[in-house]
Amino acid sequence: MSVYLDTSAMIRARKLNLQPEGITRTHTLAEFYSTLTGTGVLTMVEGQEKKEKISPKRAAAAARETFSKITFVDLTTADVFESLERAVAENVQGRNIHDWLHCAAAEKAKCAAIVTLNFSDFSAMTNLPLVNPAKQFSAGRVA
Numbered sequence: 001m002s003v004y005l006d007t008s009a010m011i012r013a014r015k016l017n018l019q020p021e022g023i024t025r026t027h028t029l030a031e032f033y034s035t036l037t038g039t040g041v042l043t044m045v046e047g048q049e050k051k052e053k054i055s056p057k058r059a060a061a062a063a064r065e066t067f068s069k070i071t072f073v074d075l076t077t078a079d080v081f082e083s084l085e086r087a088v089a090e091n092v093q094g095r096n097i098h099d100w101l102h103c104a105a106a107e108k109a110k111c112a113a114i115v116t117l118n119f120s121d122f123s124a125m126t127n128l129p130l131v132n133p134a135k136q137f138s139a140g141r142v143a
Helices: 007-015 027-037 056-066 077-089 096-108
Strands: 003-005 022-024 041-045 048-052 070-072 113-115
Touching (some): 003 096, 027 096
């Protein structure tokens, strides 16, 4: 069974120069690009952690490379409306809807687990096991 990789997992894969296998939804590409070109990612520069922002051109190239072995499973319009109705029942608000829809896509794809750094939000949204990217990608394990 495949694992679902959220944006934080794909950012970690990029930092490790990996092209993991697994499943995500196409919206993750936009989140990945937004993170790299907007808020940036923590990196070590001369022994100090700093936020690294990269150019749009480099971010697009990084997305193409990092996601090269990913299978995309997207939600239909009907899936999203159903997910929104469930979100109302669970009082999901604000930006948490994006993680909620990641969970819905992972469940739709029948993934074995979700690879994420965001245990606090995801644990309240799904019964799927959560795996830290460091564990998933340890010893070159990319699937």
